[in-house]
Amino acid sequence: MNPMKKISGGVCAARGFLAGAAACGIKSGQATRDDLALVVSESPCAAAGTFTTNRVKAAPVRVSMEHVKRGRARAVVLNSGNANACTGPQGLEDARSMCDLAAARLDVPASGILVCSTGRIGVPLPVPRIAAGLPGLALSRTGGKAAAAAIMTSDTFAKEFAIDMKTSRGSFRLGGMAKGAGMIDPNMATMLCVLTTDAAISAPALRSALRLAVSESFNRITVDGDMSTNDTVLLLANGLSACAPDPRDFAAALGEVTRALARMIVQDGEGVSRFVEVEVVGARSERDARTAAEAIANSTLVKCAWAGGDPNWGRILDAVGYSGIPMDESKVGIFYDKLAVVTGGVAAKTSFEKLRAVAAKKTFKVTVDLHAGRASYFVWTTDLTEEYVRLNLGE
């Protein structure tokens, strides 16, 4: 029997977590859709976070980094419609005000509030609108879906995933919500994710588990190679299950949830019509494999070919070549799913029709074997469509 079971819900799947959303009109002043979300634990939590490595960090990222350092948190407040990025000292003050407002609403210290923003860059955050909307935000055990919907920007569906995990030390639940769409790149893009669990686990253990899980999920995804100023993944553990799981069990559960949410982000990339796993194997080092995999996944020309359902390999080999890793072209093999398209650096004998059938699918895998060693690395990516360009022509 599989000890891991998918259950419904997201941030409220674990015991003791409440959530809710409200419409504040953050972007336009017109409160037509929910754009503010709150996730709260009934009791104090151990907390951990990972953040964008962009040198330009949005104000909420800086405030959350500061607050999560203590290893404890009680709630997360999030908004869409405004990224509060590139907003100077006023932006920092505004992010703190957002924490203060949530703290007052919940009657907890502001230092226990983590904050996330996503949306337009460079526009001051309309704090009075948030202040006006917050009292109308109703928290409940069933508010997770509304919270997941409120943080959407160009996402087309709300992203939630949760599991129940049985272990020899008892069972616990872990769930979360995420938003993605554009600006998705390894090392976290405009993506926000809030994870909650009722496992009993210390802040340092939470931190190292989160670091590993993110490196195997959110840091593997790329839609357009642009890394955002606001990326944040937060994990809160309130211990209400009374289960203190073995670290390996917790890592397995966390990996399951973060991978599921990461896949949803890629599948919902702006204008996306294909989900492609790119794996580079037979590399001298994982670093080489990663460099090559990311060069392929971020190649404009490779992505355009996929949009056309073309099992192109010249552009793939070209991208491996300019990635700069040492390679022997004459040894390279390339596969679409299990079908060889390149063997020994030249076109394989596989019929074009068979290859085209793979590239026409919504989901396929491209494997590049460098035959240079035993290291490998994969990323999840997408095609690049005319629709993507249309969606990003400017605001």
Add this chain to the structure above:
Amino acid sequence: MNPMKKISGGVCAARGFLAGAAACGIKSGQATRDDLALVVSESPCAAAGTFTTNRVKAAPVRVSMEHVKRGRARAVVLNSGNANACTGPQGLEDARSMCDLAAARLDVPASGILVCSTGRIGVPLPVPRIAAGLPGLALSRTGGKAAAAAIMTSDTFAKEFAIDMKTSRGSFRLGGMAKGAGMIDPNMATMLCVLTTDAAISAPALRSALRLAVSESFNRITVDGDMSTNDTVLLLANGLSACAPDPRDFAAALGEVTRALARMIVQDGEGVSRFVEVEVVGARSERDARTAAEAIANSTLVKCAWAGGDPNWGRILDAVGYSGIPMDESKVGIFYDKLAVVTGGVAAKTSFEKLRAVAAKKTFKVTVDLHAGRASYFVWTTDLTEEYVRLNLGE
């Protein structure tokens, strides 16, 4: 009086150079348009070349690198429709056969022939078609335009430029042809360029002048961030002007011609509607300035905004941030032409209408001032349009 005068023509502008083209049906077997070009000097030339830094090098690149090492050459043979890249040992043999055929046609040693190919990757070069087409290729003093047209792939116009340069040591001419379109990235993309001069200059002097000129022209251009397997710039000097110019005069002339051809390549990028110079100033080092400039110029989101005529700056600042260079966000200034869009890391007071008027132009300049030092670097790039995606959906 300006000692440098633009004159008509390209590879045949300098004394003693002949050129011509022929239709061989290299791509499809149907000889509907010229796809083979030959450029020849009446007398032996000093020669230099720079080539793609892609680890995957097409067969003609390898053969030309080998031949040009001697510092002497007599002719260049080029084809479009087939890149002869990723074609294994057979590809190398085919590239050598192409040199042999041209050598036989011209009655000169094959080691004096340089060779270039552009077009589809991974398809064997149809050498018999080239052999069949070569005898019909007519060489003349007026064949430069036909040669420039024959090497076009998705280019929309033939690229030629030439000048006459008067110096205290006499006058000489320098001209050239180029092709570009897609796969254009710094360090040379699918771009081919043949330059000819009647200046009297040694191979070592030619080599260092070419290296400098390429670093200031073709290595500054980026359309899609994809670097090709076939990039080649060749320079032949036959000395027939009897002018042995001062190296500074020669560098000035070479810079003028290479910059002009590089600009044409960007202006004719696939689906391009904007030509944008991106300059990063106030950097601690040229390396930092270059890293930031290239991150901006290759950002999918920045380029999409330009396609929409949006004077976007959040995406620009974001790209500088993820480029990884050390920076203080609160000091950054960004300009569209002379208009400030960001001052001190936040939105400037310039009216949106004025900024939009700049971004609506066909050609504008974006300057990013890091206020961190005195180094700078510029690149020439384009927007990213739906038309680009459409053109690259696969073949």
